[in-house]
Amino acid sequence: MSSPAPWAPSPRELERRRTRTRQRRNRVLIATTATVVVIGGLAAAVVLSPGWPRVRESFFDGFHARKSLPAIVDGFWINVKMFLIAEPLILVIGLAIAVTRVARSPWLVPLRGLAVVYTDVVRGVPTLLLVFLFAFGIPALELQGLPDGAFFWATAALVVSYSAYVAEVFRSGIESVHPSQVLSAQALALTRGQALRHVVVPQAVRRVVPPLLNDFVSLQKDTALVASVSIFDALFTARDYANYNFNYTPYVVVACFFVAMTVPLARLCDWLAARVARRERAGAL
Amino acid sequence: MTGQVTTPVIEVRGLRKTYGDRVVLDDVSLSVEAGDVVCLIGSSGSGKSTLLRCLDLLEEIDDGVIGFDGREISDPLVDPREVRRSIGMVFQAYNLFPHLSVLANCTLAPRKVHGLGKAEAEARARELLERFGLGEHVEQHPDRLSGGQQQRAALVRALFTSPRLLLLDEITAALDPELVGEVLDIVRELAHGGTTMVLATHEMAFAREVATKVCFLDGGRIIESGPPEQVLVAPEQPRTREFLRRVLPQ
Numbered sequence: 314m315s316s317p318a319p320w321a322p323s324p325r326e327l328e329r330r331r332t333r334t335r336q337r338r339n340r341v342l343i344a345t346t347a348t349v350v351v352i353g354g355l356a357a358a359v360v361l362s363p364g365w366p367r368v369r370e371s372f373f374d375g376f377h378a379r380k381s382l383p384a385i386v387d388g389f390w391i392n393v394k395m396f397l398i399a400e401p402l403i404l405v406i407g408l409a410i411a412v413t414r415v416a417r418s419p420w421l422v423p424l425r426g427l428a429v430v431y432t433d434v435v436r437g438v439p440t441l442l443l444v445f446l447f448a449f450g451i452p453a454l455e456l457q458g459l460p461d462g463a464f465f466w467a468t469a470a471l472v473v474s475y476s477a478y479v480a481e482v483f484r485s486g487i488e489s490v491h492p493s494q495v496l497s498a499q500a501l502a503l504t505r506g507q508a509l510r511h512v513v514v515p516q517a518v519r520r521v522v523p524p525l526l527n528d529f530v531s532l533q534k535d536t537a538l539v540a541s542v543s544i545f546d547a548l549f550t551a552r553d554y555a556n557y558n559f560n561y562t563p564y565v566v567v568a569c570f571f572v573a574m575t576v577p578l579a580r581l582c583d584w585l586a587a588r589v590a591r592r593e594r595a596g597a598l
Numbered sequence: 599m600t601g602q603v604t605t606p607v608i609e610v611r612g613l614r615k616t617y618g619d620r621v622v623l624d625d626v627s628l629s630v631e632a633g634d635v636v637c638l639i640g641s642s643g644s645g646k647s648t649l650l651r652c653l654d655l656l657e658e659i660d661d662g663v664i665g666f667d668g669r670e671i672s673d674p675l676v677d678p679r680e681v682r683r684s685i686g687m688v689f690q691a692y693n694l695f696p697h698l699s700v701l702a703n704c705t706l707a708p709r710k711v712h713g714l715g716k717a718e719a720e721a722r723a724r725e726l727l728e729r730f731g732l733g734e735h736v737e738q739h740p741d742r743l744s745g746g747q748q749q750r751a752a753l754v755r756a757l758f759t760s761p762r763l764l765l766l767d768e769i770t771a772a773l774d775p776e777l778v779g780e781v782l783d784i785v786r787e788l789a790h791g792g793t794t795m796v797l798a799t800h801e802m803a804f805a806r807e808v809a810t811k812v813c814f815l816d817g818g819r820i821i822e823s824g825p826p827e828q829v830l831v832a833p834e835q836p837r838t839r840e841f842l843r844r845v846l847p848q
Contacts, residue, residue: 320624323612326661332674 377562381554388550389570392536395468402472407479415487417505435477441538443470448542467539475532482524486517519589526582530575605668606631607763607794613662615648622648624818635789637805638798640815646798650765654687686756690768692748694740701736704755712759726754730784746777753784766797802846806830814838
């Protein structure tokens with residue numbers, strides 16, 4: 314490289330920087346104004362509506378929010394637990410199904426057929442229905458050696474339902490990896506399985522992080538479906554409270570809990586994606 | 599070339615570009631007159647591609663001035679899209695859009711940016727593709743074509759709107775030797791037809807043949823520039839000599 318010449322920005326460059334700063338400031342100004350107008354407008358539309366006083370009373374009541382909070386926290390813990398148990402299982406099963414579907418080994422043909430049927434059928438059945446079928450139906454079979462708790466089977470229903478969706482997300486990611494990658498892995502004498510494991514799947518997973526996140530957020534919310542089989546999760550607790558006290562504030566509290574849980578996850582995924590992009594695409598056009 | 603009082607198509611003064619701490623272009627000055635064919639030579643990482651990208655305003659520069667037809671385009675107030683309308687660029691890796699047919703690749707910008715009608719754009723694209731020997735591949739998707747064909751299609755795409763200036767970034771570097779010729783033939787034809795071009799290239803024989811001016815870049819600086827007979831045959835700078843010794847067959 315050339316010797317480190319003492320460089321100082323030219324007057325033109327300084328002027329240009331001032332222009333850029335001014336442009337940036339303008340953009341911030343426009344963004345702020347637009348945000349204030351939109352948010353302010355929405356808020357005004359709600360607050361100035363004729364029914365607002367009644368809505369505020371029945372949905373945004375501080376007293377009821379405080380009073381229902383401890384029970385909702387307990388209930389929400391069930392949602393969190395369910396999510397934390399289901400999520401890793403869904404990832405593993407979903408990926409396994411996806412890999413089975415793209416595998417070419419003759420031994421795996423029956424499994425491949427099963428995987429196709431599984432995704433087709435399970436995705437076709439409403440999740441709520443699956444929860445019913447699992448939580449009420451399976452314990453009724455009185456099978457020996459299987460737990461019969463509603464929590465267990467409701468979680469199983471969520472796992473079954475979401476692993477079908479997640480499998481398809483993984484599969485689309487796997488198929489989006491350019492064939493030349495498989496080719497060059499094969500050229501290195503890797504087996505097809507090794508190529509999948511070390512070359513294709515890692516690239517695929519990176520690509521599907523945003524749609525996966527989408528499914529996770531959806532799953533977090535769908536843990537509330539178990540309220541329909543009388544599990545005392547956050548939603549069921551809120552409904553219980555609402556029915557006794559004729560006030561809907563607990564529903565809003567529950568909504569806040571769910572939002573509070575999904576937002577950090579979204580930010581985490583954004584951050585992860587940005588980190589990968591920085592590392593792998595640095596300097597590329 | 600002397601005695602003409604015309605505004606250069608491109609006039610670069612004191613251009614500086616850094617990525618973090620790394621200085622990629624350092625005090626680069628370059629003037630390109632209408633009809634000039636300027637060849638940028640130098641080893642990988644010497645800043646050739648970056649310079650081309652700066653000229654097309656694809657990179658924000660850190661200092662210096664870029665003039666295009668007498669107007670400063672490095673001004674942040676200049677709309678880069680307006681500048682790029684009259685500049686064509688071709689990349690080393692073709693960068694054709696894989697989801698569009700060759701024809702659609704060529705007519706996208708003319709229709710969406712330059713406001714040509716579909717029929718008119720397609721007729722003209724067919725004619726150009728025909729001329730460059732791609733007549734039978736018009737409806738095919740880029741990945742079906744050979745590298746040379748893809749690069750010719752990319753050239754047609756860049757040429758379509760008769761840009762004032764053509765930037766070619768090592769457009770033969772990814773091609774098989776036997777395919778290099780067919781792409782260079784087109785560039786040669788364009789050069790003889792008076793198209794103003796700046797190209798980064800490793801093809802020294804070609805540079806010597808078509809260039810009106812050769813610039814040798816090293817470590818982000820233009821070490822030596824002048825007519826090809828001088829820079830490529832009797833270079834003054836030791837670093838140019840050393841570079842040429844490495845790349846030219848003895």
